[in-house]
Amino acid sequence: MTNDDWTEHGAAAIAAAVNGRERSAAEVTRATLARVRSVDGEVGAYLSVLDDLAMVHAEQVDGRIARGERLPLAGVPLAIKDNMCLRGTRTTCASKILEEWVAPYTATAVARMLEAGAVPIGKTNCDEFAMGSSCENSALGITRNPYDLQRVPGGSSGGSAAAVAAREAAVGLGSDTGGSIREPAAFCNLVGFKPTYGRISRYGLIAFASSLDQIGPLTRTVEDAALAYDVMAGHDPCDATSIQRDVEPAAFALRDDLKGLRIGLVREFDTQALGAQSDELYRAAYRDLELLGAELVEVSLPTAEYGLATYYLIAPAECSSNLARFDGVRYGLRVPGEDIRAMYDNTRAAGFGPEVKRRILIGTYALSSGYYDAYYVRAQKARTLIARDFERAFAQCDLIACPAASCPAFEFNAKSDPYSMYLMDYYTIPMSLAGLPALSVPCGWTTQGGATVPLPIGLQLCAPIFAERLLLGAAHAYERATNHALARRPALTAERV
Amino acid sequence: MKSDTIDIRHVAALARIALTDEEIERFSKELGDLLEHVRALERLDTQSVAATAQVVESRNVFRSDSPRPCLDREEVLEAAPQRQGGFFRVPRIIAE
Numbered sequence A: 001m002t003n004d005d006w007t008e009h010g011a012a013a014i015a016a017a018v019n020g021r022e023r024s025a026a027e028v029t030r031a032t033l034a035r036v037r038s039v040d041g042e043v044g045a046y047l048s049v050l051d052d053l054a055m056v057h058a059e060q061v062d063g064r065i066a067r068g069e070r071l072p073l074a075g076v077p078l079a080i081k082d083n084m085c086l087r088g089t090r091t092t093c094a095s096k097i098l099e100e101w102v103a104p105y106t107a108t109a110v111a112r113m114l115e116a117g118a119v120p121i122g123k124t125n126c127d128e129f130a131m132g133s134s135c136e137n138s139a140l141g142i143t144r145n146p147y148d149l150q151r152v153p154g155g156s157s158g159g160s161a162a163a164v165a166a167r168e169a170a171v172g173l174g175s176d177t178g179g180s181i182r183e184p185a186a187f188c189n190l191v192g193f194k195p196t197y198g199r200i201s202r203y204g205l206i207a208f209a210s211s212l213d214q215i216g217p218l219t220r221t222v223e224d225a226a227l228a229y230d231v232m233a234g235h236d237p238c239d240a241t242s243i244q245r246d247v248e249p250a251a252f253a254l255r256d257d258l259k260g261l262r263i264g265l266v267r268e269f270d271t272q273a274l275g276a277q278s279d280e281l282y283r284a285a286y287r288d289l290e291l292l293g294a295e296l297v298e299v300s301l302p303t304a305e306y307g308l309a310t311y312y313l314i315a316p317a318e319c320s321s322n323l324a325r326f327d328g329v330r331y332g333l334r335v336p337g338e339d340i341r342a343m344y345d346n347t348r349a350a351g352f353g354p355e356v357k358r359r360i361l362i363g364t365y366a367l368s369s370g371y372y373d374a375y376y377v378r379a380q381k382a383r384t385l386i387a388r389d390f391e392r393a394f395a396q397c398d399l400i401a402c403p404a405a406s407c408p409a410f411e412f413n414a415k416s417d418p419y420s421m422y423l424m425d426y427y428t429i430p431m432s433l434a435g436l437p438a439l440s441v442p443c444g445w446t447t448q449g450g451a452t453v454p455l456p457i458g459l460q461l462c463a464p465i466f467a468e469r470l471l472l473g474a475a476h477a478y479e480r481a482t483n484h485a486l487a488r489r490p491a492l493t494a495e496r497v
Numbered sequence B: 001m002k003s004d005t006i007d008i009r010h011v012a013a014l015a016r017i018a019l020t021d022e023e024i025e026r027f028s029k030e031l032g033d034l035l036e037h038v039r040a041l042e043r044l045d046t047q048s049v050a051a052t053a054q055v056v057e058s059r060n061v062f063r064s065d066s067p068r069p070c071l072d073r074e075e076v077l078e079a080a081p082q083r084q085g086g087f088f089r090v091p092r093i094i095a096e
Helices: A011-019 A025-043 A051-066 A108-115 A158-165 A182-187 A222-232 A276-291 A304-325 A340-351 A354-367 A372-393 A418-425 A429-433 A468-482 B008-014 B021-043 B073-078
Strands: A046-049 A077-081 A119-124 A171-176 A191-194 A214-219 A262-266 A295-299 A399-403 A438-446 A455-462
Touching: A011 A025, A011 A051, A011 A222, A025 A046, A025 A051, A025 A077, A025 A119, A046 A158, A051 A119, A077 A108, A077 A158, A108 A119, A108 A171, A108 A222, A119 A158, A158 A171, A158 A182, A158 A214, A171 A191, A171 A222, A182 A191, A182 A438, A182 A455, A191 A222, A191 A468, A214 A222, A222 A438, A222 A468, A262 A276, A276 A295, A276 A399, A276 A438, A276 A455, A276 A468, A304 A354, A304 A372, A304 A418, A304 A429, A304 B021, A354 A372, A354 B008, A354 B021, A372 A429, A372 B021, A399 A468, A418 B021, A438 A468, A455 A468, B008 B021
Parallel strands: A077 A119, A077 A171, A262 A295, A262 A399
Antiparallel strands: A046 A119, A171 A214, A191 A214, A191 A438, A399 A455, A438 A455
């Protein structure tokens, strides 16, 4: 890496250089687009690369800087998960049913990033309609893990994760319903941050499960995650569930130690079950938290083990309702039939992939007459109990630390049975059900399970509702003290030159 | 919770998805397996627990009932699978 290689720099450094007129946004954008051309053939992070639009935005940013504006994300190359609308661009949700759909408006989170000076490089691959944990459910392409091309990048925000890991963007936007930002971040040596439910507007995020979906950043540093969060967070009249509260900027609350903080370790999350190497790495991570001044306390989340069962009723129920809109009438694919009913049936049969159909069917069943109370309402009650567990735990601690995923990145086709894939989100789902802010930060490298190159794993930190500043601040202290992310580089052909 | 097997044809009809015979067989098994897993919830005592629909503070959200800019009609209709003038065109719904 040389200082002139601007694809190596994070958002903070790029914005500082562009604001200080050391570099133009156009130069950084050209370098990033060149990087995409050289490595995305093997990574497959992007479904569409927005060369022309990126240059238009870059030149606008340079014009604003020339007129004396300072922009928090000036010239920062941005990868956008393809379930977020950007006006005039294809927004596919990695599905056949929206394969050709061009968004007529822009998501609020995306609009705020662009207004702050970020430059849209492209739209990234994901599991179809954000349903999956490996990106393998994409109907439109394969995304590979930049640290081992034989392995998945995680999901569902796997394209954004791979793009940022492969230096094809400095910030990736993801959406997290049960772990879809945090798990790919762990798999790709990144910071992945899901704020409190409602902190960032969902307007223009194509809905999967509305009571759980939350947009957040994937970045190579905690500082970059805080910068992006500060830009995106805050009330939006277009999303009635977005929180009407002031957001205190997190980028100014990053700390270098954990003195005075109590960090809870969850009794029920025994890391021995993850294998000897992972167990050792997580124990070392907890020791590092202590060395930074935190007091470790044991907390209990007795109903967390019911998280998966609860989630796999609530999320499909909401998905079956949300995806009812894809009927071939107003947009997207239409497959004709002898009457309108056959048109609906045929359109949805051809337009949705197996995982989406599976979840629509489960959700339809759980909401159907005679089963609603037994499944859906019971799951909503379990959700109450899980949220109460966290409330009790946070009476004893400021943050909770635990694994972000139950294993490192796995090989393609390794999880053939749906439930084994669902288990990937065991550690992230409880926080989603409780609406809590949580992030994954790199905490080491493992060759467990016969990996030929060391693979990254992530430490998950979780805070009470609205405590994003504390969460990002603490993650920054841990990251600065340990620097695990810097230990290795992506294993791309371009890296071996 | 009931232990009935899923009538997958009925559910698919409710969901408006045409399934192949192969899919019916596959989804019946997979959904049956998943329901076995979610039956774990029966072990929780939820008798006196209120249901949670949404976790973060929320109240009714009102806005003024006044016109404001909306999506451009022409741009939206551009995306229609079939259109006729200013309308979405669909197969006949009401018999002659």
